Amino acid sequence: MGTPVQIFSAGERSLTRRNNDLAYTINDQLLSITDHQGTINANMPLRMLPIATDILYTWLADKKKLYRSTLLTIPTPKFYVLYNGNKKLKCNIQRLSDAFRFPNHNFSMELTVCILDINHNSGEKALQRSPALDGYAYLIECIRQKMSNGATRDEAIIQAVNHCIDKNILYEFLTTHYKEVCNMFDYTVTYEEEMAILAEEAIEQAMEKGMEKGMEKGMEKGMEKGMEKGMEKGMEKGMEKGILVTAMKIIQKGMNFSDVVAMLELSDKQAKELERQFA
Secondary structure (H helix, E strand, C coil), X not given: CCCCEEXXXXXXXXXXXXXXXXXXXXXXXXXXXXXXXXXXXXXXXXXXXXXXXXXXXXXXXXXXXXXXXXXXCCCEEEEEEEECCCCCCCCXXXXXXXXXXXXXXXXXXXXXXXXXXXCCCCCCHHHHHCHHHHHHHHHXXXXXXXXXXXXXXXXXXXXXXXXXXXXCCXXXXXXXXXXXXXXXXXXXXXXXXXXXXXXXXXXXXXXXXXXXXXXXXXXXXXXXXXXXXXXXXXXXXXXXXXXXXXXXXXHHCCCCHHHHHHHXXXXXXXXXXXXXXXX
């Protein structure tokens, strides 16, 4: 009989509606919260904090016992990021206290995230202990190599999957879910890529609308100077509106307010307007 494992996912019982890649308890003693990242993000401790409290309060804690005088024990939490991006990791530990504005103060709270480099041949012990994870790392490396050799994304995915099957790497999984795996790799983008795409699209749309408004205003005045000013003012207003709309979409997807402000480089005025929209 194996060790009891309970897997958690966001749903109707979730308080925050925040999603993570994987969260589970082992024998009701250890709570592991894991996220997969293709880019380096310094805010993972802050992003994992509400997920942990959500799971503890929603799934694990007996709320009636919280008000008793006796200690209510909980599974020991461990936080991990599985990283397989192209940039070299500068550190393998992130702490919530890194974000504290008084770093040397005697703070009362901490959350530590362990970052595991799961790139192929990284030397990470987790790859040695898990054939499935090692196989995944090898598959990703194959896709990257074939793309660097000139293959398109679609071609690289199919060639890499077939190569792994021939090498008996993830054989059972890949042969059983061949089509799904190819489609998953083809259409999957990371959370950060999705946010960047949204921002890029909004800026493009804002510039297009701004130019249209500017030209209309300039043509009404019938003067070159008026057209230039109209285009400039229209573009400025259009871009500002588009960026704020994008910022609202990104926050609604679960990104932290301050992270959105930093990523889109919003001015103080824009940040206050965005905050007002969510008030």
